[in-house]
Amino acid sequence: MSYADTVYIHGKVFTVDDDFTIATALAVRDGLVQAVGSDAEIETLIGPDTVVTDLGGKTVLPGINDSHLHAIAYGLDTPPLSLDVSFPAVRSIADVRELVREAAAAAEDGEWIIGTGWDDGYLDECLAEAGRTPTRWDLDEVSPNNPVFLQDFSRHTSWVNSAALTLAGVDETTPLPPGSLMPVGEDGLLTGIVMEGAQALVQRVLPALTRERREEALRSAISILQSEGITSFTDPAIGPGGEALAGGAMGAEGLAVYADLARRGELGARVNLLLLPTGMSGSAEDFGQNLADIEVPESVDPRMFRVLGVKVFADGIPPSKTAWMHEEYVGGGCGSLCVGGDTDERQVYEVTEMVRIGHESGYQIGVHVTGDRAIDTVADAIIAAQNAHPREDARHYLIHGDFISESTLKRLADNGIGVNMNPTIKWTIADLEVGVVGTERAAYEWPYRSAVESGVHLMSSSDAPVTPPDWRQGISTMILRESKASGAVSGPDQCIGLADAVRTYTINAAWQDFAEDWKGSLEVGKVADLCILDGDLETIDPHDIPAMQVVSTVLGGEVVFQRVAESVA
Incomplete structure (x- = not known):
């Protein structure tokens, strides 16, 4: 024996x-x-x-397998490497101002003040006054000599001060990347809020990340993940398209950092990685060229580290009204795709081409897509690519899939395509979304029960640093669908049971990793x-x-x- x-x-x-x-x-x-x-x-x-x-x-x-999180960005966005301006650490713009004031007082003139996590749905001033949003003038008084860059919880919107805009050379005449926004006030001046690809206009002048700081951030993140019971994760965006995202945390040098830690046996978790050939507002031509130019590191142990696929950004996110929707948002507008192109038709072509290129190159494809119109576009693109160039087991999947319809879920299931949802984001923004898309659509957002019943491969993830890698909160939310702010139930008909919820963080996530034969269950x-x-x-x-x-x-x-x-x- x-x-x-x-x-x-x-x-x-x-x-x-x-x-x-x-x-x-x-x-x-x-x-x-x-x-x-x-x-x-x-x-x-x-x-x-x-x-x-x-x-x-x-x-x-x-x-636990957190199948979509940005580990280097999470490490950089977590104290002590970044100011924590998330709820409940801050509850008001005044709280943020005080944190920035303290940081500026301790910094040299001209040194950047960087923080992450704010959410105007939890800031007292924004809740008390309709239409109130954070502005650069809120920050200018407390940090006149230090540029400030504060990303929100989603990392799709940033709040900057006037010093940051000046350093970046950004003003009211600056051309915007496709799918981006930089709101102006009644006086016609920039408010200091930059959304989607426009963030890169400021991020490009942030201090460059060093190799050592990337490794420090990754080690810090994995240490936290281990304390959460997480043994596997997918980092879904590392490559040339990430140089201007998350302060460069998603840049191509991260490939070597991951590979070197794995080679030395120091990674501490099982990691799968998606390449990011282009960021938001990119073109299919750039996507294809950059993908061909990426040097994919060899893995000494594929069970510990593998480059599995490529990431495509299709649209933005609902809270900033940049997700591409069939019906208008509250207040108007339907959002758009966030790729190159000056018409909807051209942007649909660009996304479809990116998917085709990734598929024909032999990669798994994960597509960031949230709005129902964008979701239908991406589903069409993946199915078309699979039909034109059949592969036995591609395992492409949609990332987020907030407003995916029941009919599209069934199409995904029938074509072997998965969807990776985010229950902790649901928990965080459920109340806010009522004012963005209305009560009915807000309740439906992230339709877990419909997904389970469709038979689609269904995974759950935190998207850290968007939300902390707290899978226990994710399981609770899938079962209860209660919101963080009010505790109200959002879409009770979309609740699922414990077994289905646990599967999304374990065996289903192993499917995404092509690994269900050797991990994901005991x-x-x-x-x-x-x-x-x-x-x-x-x-x-x-x-x-x-x-x-x-x-x-x-x-x-x-x-x-x-x-x-x-x-x-």
């Missing part, structure tokens, strides 16, 4: 097999799941050198990637799931995180 290296007993082991079996014990040998079953069955595998862990009723899940022969929680996930009130602590994270049988105040041994 081959004894186990480690045995876990007296727990709730969520195998996430086809039947969603919940066992009480698990055995690990050589980094793989050796057996799953009852305590009595697994205790027969205990030998003289076996480490026995008494779970005491705790929950064991397959290692079945014999699969990798022993584990997330151990401090309670019983099966019986807990869904409202209390976000408060459950991760007490241990295991990657390939090795403990990579252990909460000091807790022990499962």
Whole structure:
């Protein structure tokens, strides 16, 4: 008999097999799941050198897979590398001003003040006065000699001061990239809000990221992910198209940073990566040329690091009214695609060509798309590419898919195309969206039940740093659909159960990674990637799931995180 290296007993082991079996014990040998079953069955595998862990009723899940997050950007956007201007750290423009004032006082004249996470749906002044938005003048008084660049929670909108605009050479006459916005006030002057591709006009003058700072940010991010029970993730945008996004955090040098850490065995998580040939407002010609020019690093261990695909930006996001919709937003306008082209027809052509190029180049394609009209366009493009150039198992997928219709979900399912949704963004913006798209569409946004019933491959992710990588909040939101701000239920008919919710962070995410045969569930022969929680996930009130602590994270049988105040041994 081959004894186990480690045995876990007296727990709730969520195998996430086809039947969603919940066992009480698990055995690990050589980094793989050796057996799953009852305590009595697994205790027969205990030998003289076996480490026995008494779970005491705790929950064991397959290692969580956050299948869409920007790790380098997340590391850079997390204190101490960035000001935290997110709710509840700040609750008003006055709070933001005070943080910026303190940072400017501690900085040299001319040094950039950078922060992330603000949301005007949680700023007191914006809530109290209809139409009130943050402006550059809010920042000018507290930081007259230091340029300020504050990205919102979505990273699709930035708030800057006058010093930043001056350094960037941006004024009211500056041409806008397609699909971008820079609002002006009643006086005709720029307000200091820059949206979508217009952010690059300011980001291009931010201090260049060094290789060392990218690595520091990535290590910091992965350390946080490990503490959240996350053992796999997809970084969906690294490449030349990211040089002007997220302060350069998505730039091409990140490829080498990932590859080098993987080569040295220091990555600490299983990473899949999407190349970003062009950013927002790019053309298909640039997309194809840049994709051909990217030097894809070799992977010494494909189970730890792989470049799987390419990322395409199709449109913006609903809160900024830049998602391309069939029906108008509250207040008018339907948004647009965010690629090159001066007509809708030309932009549809550009997106369709990007998809074709990525598909024919043999890559998996992940498309950022949120508005229902843009979603239909992207679905048409992917299906057309697959029909014209058949591939056995391309596994393309839509990223976000906020307003995807039931008919389009069925089309995706029929054509082997997935969709990666974001429950924690739903939780964050549900109340805000009523004023953007109206009550009915806001309730439908991220239609989880419709997706499950369609049979589409359905994944969930945080899109960190857009929202923190808190998958427990994601599961709670999929079950309850309650909003962060008011607690109101948004679209109760789109709630799903615990099993389906857990699958979106585990076995379904492994499908996206072409890895469901060796990870994503706790079945014999699969990798022993584990997330151990401090309670019983099966019986807990869904409202209390976000408060459950991760007490241990295991990657390939090795403990990579252990909460000091807790022990499962």
